[in-house]
Amino acid sequence: MNLRDLFYVSWQTFKAHKLRTFLSLIGIFIGIAVLVVVMNLSQIAREKVAEFVSRMGIETFRIDYSFFGNVTFETATRELPRRLTLEDLQFIKRSCPHVKEVCEVLFLVFGTEREPFVINAMGVTSDYASLADVRVLKGRFINELDVNLGREVCVIEESPAVYNLFGRMPAIGELINLEGNFYEIIGVVKRNKLIYPERENVVEVFLPYSTVFKKYGHVYGEVYVSALSSAVVQLAMEEVDKALLTLFNGKQEYKSFSHSILLKESLKTINFFSTILLVISLLSLLVGSIGIMNVMLISVTERTSEIGIRMAVGATRRDIFLQFLIESVIICLLGGLSGVGIGAIATGFTVPIFRLEPRFEYLGAMAGTLFSTIVGILAGIFPAVKASKLNPSEALRYE
Numbered sequence: 001m002n003l004r005d006l007f008y009v010s011w012q013t014f015k016a017h018k019l020r021t022f023l024s025l026i027g028i029f030i031g032i033a034v035l036v037v038v039m040n041l042s043q044i045a046r047e048k049v050a051e052f053v054s055r056m057g058i059e060t061f062r063i064d065y066s067f068f069g070n071v072t073f074e075t076a077t078r079e080l081p082r083r084l085t086l087e088d089l090q091f092i093k094r095s096c097p098h099v100k101e102v103c104e105v106l107f108l109v110f111g112t113e114r115e116p117f118v119i120n121a122m123g124v125t126s127d128y129a130s131l132a133d134v135r136v137l138k139g140r141f142i143n144e145l146d147v148n149l150g151r152e153v154c155v156i157e158e159s160p161a162v163y164n165l166f167g168r169m170p171a172i173g174e175l176i177n178l179e180g181n182f183y184e185i186i187g188v189v190k191r192n193k194l195i196y197p198e199r200e201n202v203v204e205v206f207l208p209y210s211t212v213f214k215k216y217g218h219v220y221g222e223v224y225v226s227a228l229s230s231a232v233v234q235l236a237m238e239e240v241d242k243a244l245l246t247l248f249n250g251k252q253e254y255k256s257f258s259h260s261i262l263l264k265e266s267l268k269t270i271n272f273f274s275t276i277l278l279v280i281s282l283l284s285l286l287v288g289s290i291g292i293m294n295v296m297l298i299s300v301t302e303r304t305s306e307i308g309i310r311m312a313v314g315a316t317r318r319d320i321f322l323q324f325l326i327e328s329v330i331i332c333l334l335g336g337l338s339g340v341g342i343g344a345i346a347t348g349f350t351v352p353i354f355r356l357e358p359r360f361e362y363l364g365a366m367a368g369t370l371f372s373t374i375v376g377i378l379a380g381i382f383p384a385v386k387a388s389k390l391n392p393s394e395a396l397r398y399e
Helices: 003-016 018-056 073-077 086-095 144-149 160-166 209-216 230-247 259-302 304-312 317-350 362-388 392-397
Strands: 060-065 099-111 118-124 134-139 153-157 175-178 181-191 202-208 221-227 254-258
Touching: 003 018, 003 317, 018 259, 018 317, 018 362, 060 230, 060 259, 086 099, 086 230, 099 209, 099 230, 118 175, 118 209, 144 209, 153 175, 160 202, 181 202, 202 209, 221 230, 230 254, 259 304, 259 317, 259 362, 304 317, 304 392, 317 362
Parallel strands: 118 202, 153 181
Antiparallel strands: 060 221, 060 254, 099 118, 099 221, 134 181, 153 202, 175 181
């Protein structure tokens, strides 16, 4: 018999036992669907994290507590060191030849009358414009005079959220209300670096650093440093660490951290959860393959007489072997292709929950199809061998 005849016979068998075929492929279907979703989400998440780190700026890094990224009970309960001052930051800039800019960014979040919109305010100095590669679209950015005098002015970053909140881009000279405090808009800008994930309900504004301290006290802040170029980032970090040791009399209270650490830690987390889910999907495939093997063995027993008749009219042991193997592979492929389709649909519904861009990764579909084929071959070999080794005369007498 040729392959076309074998596929035809297998298909007729499936049509005659629809429920059994459906129940056989459920385990493969679920396993492949989970496999596709996990591979799609993990790949999209990795690319998103890498994109975020690159948008933060490859030549920038942070100064944070020395135990950042390695929190233990001891470090979590210890007394925090004193806060870095503007004078400390100026000292770092002067003493580090490979450092271009140093700037602390203070963060505040204000509610608005239109929920769920919020305004994310950042207290910055004039150095921030160079650090974040700020492009001025209208007006100007915050300057040293604004910071020295503690002026009540602000700069808005252009984004869809601004138009969604105000219905238009506010004009230069207008006042913006931040929970009872009014600030005059002096500019509209767009950043090319230090860009956080854009959210449709968050408006970003910049305030003078001293104004934030004067009105709101010691709020949460992050210190960013930019090197002269990406090639000297490591040198700049070493210089900053030496300067911090000098400021704190040899104690390593603060340390520089590159954004690659954030990337590495994020990828570790993604890989950890991806591995767990992949193991679950592979276990589902294993259970599904055992189920298919059992069904095929039952099928061999039920069709013993049929096998004897086919052998009597000229079918070879190879034909019998291939028929049962093809049936197993087809069942797994049907389950696998169905799983790939459902996995793709599930990915489309899942990615918005994690604020990721909906996209179908062909790697997941290819892996799903390949795994289902392998499972079909492995699950079908033993039943196919058993069927092909039946004695024709005994098979014909079987009832």
